[in-house]
């Protein structure tokens with residue numbers, strides 16, 4: 001359906017695309033679920049992916065950090081360019097390195113069965129960072145950025161499972177931040193949380209975009225409208241429309257987008 005006009009939209013308002021999806025198709029085995037998708041992800045902005053159940057939002061999100069590589073039979077066509085240069089789907093690119101630059105926070109908090117400290121230090125250890133003072137500093141910085149430090153600084157050696165659901169999700173965000181990623185992917189990060197924990201995570205995302213670029217899948221149009229700068233509407237594996245969030249909700253260019261944002265289907 002649409003478009004490289006999406007790329008032009010961001011260029012028109014002078015924002016750099018941190019990542020750009022170019023003619024991306026994706027297959028689970030022989031089933032094609034993404035169809036020539038194009039999408040810019042503007043740097044230091046929050047971009048929301050919305051659309052009815054099964055339209056391919058999570059599938060698209062998972063392409064960004066090569067999660068589909070973990071299962072045989074999955075196939076990508078097209079490119080996702082990081083900083084306009086590196087195609088992260090390229091065969092010569094190491095998925096582990098991609099996941100250091102592009103980290104992910106999942107729907108349900110999924111801390112490892114380790115201490116609070118070791119959860120955050122995990123990616124640093126994978127990267128080979130052994131110096132205690134460096135790991136300490138990065139763990140503290142990540143926990144502060146995730147607005148969790150004050151709540152956990154005296155219990156860093158406790159098991160992460162002792163934290164509340166909202167705290168566990170902020171811990172997962174701290175874990176995602178610890179390796180200094182450039183882009184963080186959020187897959188419905190608040191769907192398992194109560195309203196107060198949801199608000200904490202939304203406030204956190206608004207503050208995080210100074211350091212990182214954010215791409216979030218959400219089922220909630222209200223959430224997309226509250227916290228994203230840009231929104232992309234998908235339908236049946238196609239990218240129907242991408243625009244500034246206010247424009248997409250108030251002046252959609254496509255009938256399908258209008259019907260969806262007005263709650264006529266989905």
Ligand SMILES: Nc1ncnc2c1ncn2[C@@H]1O[C@H](COP(=O)(O)OP(=O)(O)OP(=O)(O)O)[C@@H](O)[C@H]1O
Pocket residue numbers: 028031033051052053054055056057058059060219
């Ligand atoms: N592992 C898989 N193997 C085969 N098909 C899959 C797999 N995962 C998802 N699909 C199919 O791919 C399509 C897109 O699914 P996806 O989960 O990306 O949609 P979604 O928009 O994120 O949906 P939801 O909002 O319900 O989470 C659906 O038809 C789904 O059934």
